[in-house]
Each structure stands twice: as structure tokens, then as C-alpha cells.
Amino acid sequence: MSGSFSLPYTTDLEDSSHQVKPFEPPKKSSFEDTTLRFIIKYKKVVLLIITFVCLSLFTNVPFIPHFKSSTPKIVIILAANEGGGVLKWKSPQEWSVERSSIANKKYYAxxxxxxxxxxxxTIKKRYSHEWRESWEKVDILKQTMRQFPQTEWFWWLDLHTYIMEPQISLEAHFLNNLDNVTYRTLDNFNPLGLPTDIPYVDYSSPIDMIITQDCGGFNLGSFLMRRSQWSEMLLDIWWDPAMYEQMHMQWEHKEQDALETLYTTQPWIRERVAFLPLRTINAFPPGACAEQADDPRYFFKDHDFVVNMAGCEWGRDCWGEMESYKALSRKLHKRWWKFWQ
Incomplete structure (x- = not known):
């Protein structure tokens, strides 16, 4: 037929480079390629997320939710005045003391x-209308317990304290052996001459508050409180405005005198309070408790756990004492190979 035609065909003798390749579907992109394209496309969003995570994990920036891997068993409470003076401008030495104390507690925690x-x-201003500035410890403890609802122990430290043995945990120091390192009655050490016994006290009750005594009585520069119903009731009564209004003019040491009164008169409070020797968590420098200067129970010795420069603002040099104990701590824990320090 004149109009016929034939389709082209190949033979095995033809060049193999002209062979038709079989159809292959396009390969799917890998996870890495997809992720990379997403990062490039939304780089501003990704950068914002990374910044937020870093701020949450590695800083204390306010107004940023901070992620924690677990609830701490112990929370240290440090009262500072980072915002400036309340009654007067802070001196450079006061700023230095504050920075040193905060850095010390951050490192230990x-x-x-x-x-x-x-x-x-600076929130002390909120109490100034009723002259209750020295009672803020009780209120702050209540706030902190709400802030950390799963924490068991709360350790209050005054600003003029310094942890001298940061390698020692509270558990190893005394918390794991409370019954053997604390004392529950005032038979052997009672500087205020408080009643040593009152009716209906059950000393087999668990310990929910750990304090120390100095030459002037109870000392709240360094003390611990365990979360419990007992603690909540004690803080409520301790902060009770009716009791404060009746007695605050008679209590020279404010919240410490209030606690001493409650301990003296209330069996349910006395039975859950335990005492540590002062030097266990609250050793004094020379100059504090001057009338008892020869009593070794009060004053700091090398390798005591905490030093409390109590009362240094009344005629002593807070900055000089803080710098002295900082230097001593570095010396006591200097590694033998760091000879250049």
C-alpha cells in the first residue's frame, strides 16, 4: 500500500545509549531536607522558639515560664533588695555584699x-503602714510554699550569710539523720530560761521546723521548715494580725519573740520544733554575741557549714566580714594543683 508506514524499532545491535530508560517515580525528600526547608522558610519563628527555650532553661528572666526537669525537694529562700534602698540609698559595699551572697546561694543550689x-x-513598703517590716519572713514563707507546691523543705537564709562548705548537701549534713543531730527539749541549753516542760507535748511527733539558739534566744537567720498542715497552721497564727497588734510593742526581736511566745505556751507547736547546735547552720563571727565571746558553741571554726554575720550593720563592717569569709572559703577549698591562685 502506498500510504503505509512502519514504526521505528531498535535492535540489539544499536548503540545502548539510545535505549529508553524505564519510568521511575520521583524520590521522596528526606526528613533532613524537609526540616531544613522548614527552618529556612520560617527562620524568624524558629529563632524565636530557640530564644524562648534558652531563656526558660538557663536564666531567671521574669515573666518567662521556666521549665524544670523535676520539683526540687529543697528550696532556699534568700531575702535581698535588688531594686534599691527602701529607707536610704545603698552604698557600693552593700551592693557588693548582696551580689556575693546571691552568687553563693546560686552556686550551692x-x-x-x-x-x-x-x-x-523593696516589698517591705507594703508593711510600712503598720510598722511590720521585721515580720516579712512569715509572709514570704507563705508565698514561697504557694510558689513551690510540691517542695518538701524550705531553707530561709538572711542576706548576711555565707555557705562555707558548698560541697556538703543538707541531706548529708543533717536532714537524713535528724533524730540524732537535733535536740527537742531545752534541758541542756536554754539561754532565755524558757519553761523546759509544759503539759501535753508529744516529742515523738515528726520534726517540721528546725531552728537554732544563740546567746539571745531563738535565731531565725538560718532555719528550715517542712511543708505540712502543722506548718500552714503555725504560719497563719504567727502572722495573725490580732496577736501582732497586742504584742508588737513588747517584742524587741519581732517575729523571733513571737515564735518564742508560741513555743512557750502552745504544746502543739513545741512538739514539732527541733534545735540544731548554732554552728551547724548558723555560726557567728567574732563580734556577734560579744558578751559570750569565750563560748565556743557560738563562733565560727574552719569547715563550719554556714557563717551568719548577724548584726554586722550595727557597728561592724558587713562588707569586710563578707570578703574575709569569701577569701577563707576559697582558701579552704583550694585544689593543690591550682598553685597560682
Missing amino acids: KQHGYGLTIKDM
Whole structure:
């Protein structure tokens, strides 16, 4: 037929480079390629997310939710005045003392996985209308217990304290052996001459508050409180405005005198309070308790756990004492190979 035609065909003798390749579907992009394209496309969003996570994990920036891997068993409460003076401008030495104290507590908390909350004492203004500035410890404890609802122990430290043995945890120091390192009655050490016994006290009750005594009585520069129904009731009564209004003019040491009164008169309070020797968590420098200068129970010795420069603002040099104990701590824990320090 004149109009016929034939289709082209190949033979095995033809060049193999002209062979038709079989159809292959396009390969799917890998996860890495997809992720990379997403990051490039939304780089501003990704950068914002990374910044937020870093702020949450590695800083204490306010107004940013901070993620925690677990609830700390112990939270340290430090009352500072980071915002400036309340009654007067702070001197450079006062700023230095504050920075040193805060850095010391941050380092210790990080070493042992404890929580740390720094309460700005400019809020003391909120109490000034009723002259209740020296009672803020009770209120701050109540706030902190609400802030850390799963934490068991809360350790209050005054600003003029310094942890001299940061390698020692509270558990190893005394918390794991409370019954053997604390004393529950005032038979052997009673500087105020409080009643040594009152009816209906059950000393087999668990310990919910750990304090020390100095030459002037109870000392609240360094003390611990365990979360419990007992603690909540004690804080409520301790903060009770009716009792404060009746007695605040008679109590020279404010909240410490109030606690001493409650301990003296209330069996349910006395039975859950335990005492540590002062030097266990609250050793004094020379100059504090001057009338008892020869009593070794009060004053700091090398390798005591905490030094409390109590009363240094009344005629002593807070900055000089803080710098002295900082230097001593570095010396006591200097590694033998760091000979250049």
C-alpha cells in the first residue's frame, strides 16, 4: 500500500545509549531536607522558639515560664533588695555584699539540685503602714510554699550569710539523720530560761521546723521548715494580725519573740520544733554575741557549714566580714594543683 508506514524499532545491535530508560517515580525528600526547608522558610519563628527555650532553661528572666526537669525537694529562700534602698540609698559595699551572697546561694543550689527564690525586699513598703517590716519572713514563707507546691523543705537564709562548705548537701549534713543531730527539749541549753516542760507535748511527733539558739534566744537567720498542715497552721497564727497588734510593742526581736511566745505556751507547736547546735547552720563571727565571746558553741571554726554575720550593720563592717569569709572559703577549698591562685 502506498500510504503505509512502519514504526521505528531498535535492535540489539544499536548503540545502548539510545535505549529508553524505564519510568521511575520521583524520590521522596528526606526528613533532613524537609526540616531544613522548614527552618529556612520560617527562620524568624524558629529563632524565636530557640530564644524562648534558652531563656526558660538557663536564666531567671521574669515573666518567662521556666521549665524544670523535676520539683526540687529543697528550696532556699534568700531575702535581698535588688531594686534599691527602701529607707536610704545603698552604698557600693552593700551592693557588693548582696551580689556575693546571691552568687553563693546560686552556686550551692545548682551544685545540689535545690531550688532558689530571691525575694526582693523593696516589698517591705507594703508593711510600712503598720510598722511590720521585721515580720516579712512569715509572709514570704507563705508565698514561697504557694510558689513551690510540691517542695518538701524550705531553707530561709538572711542576706548576711555565707555557705562555707558548698560541697556538703543538707541531706548529708543533717536532714537524713535528724533524730540524732537535733535536740527537742531545752534541758541542756536554754539561754532565755524558757519553761523546759509544759503539759501535753508529744516529742515523738515528726520534726517540721528546725531552728537554732544563740546567746539571745531563738535565731531565725538560718532555719528550715517542712511543708505540712502543722506548718500552714503555725504560719497563719504567727502572722495573725490580732496577736501582732497586742504584742508588737513588747517584742524587741519581732517575729523571733513571737515564735518564742508560741513555743512557750502552745504544746502543739513545741512538739514539732527541733534545735540544731548554732554552728551547724548558723555560726557567728567574732563580734556577734560579744558578751559570750569565750563560748565556743557560738563562733565560727574552719569547715563550719554556714557563717551568719548577724548584726554586722550595727557597728561592724558587713562588707569586710563578707570578703574575709569569701577569701577563707576559697582558701579552704583550694585544689593543690591550682598553685597560682
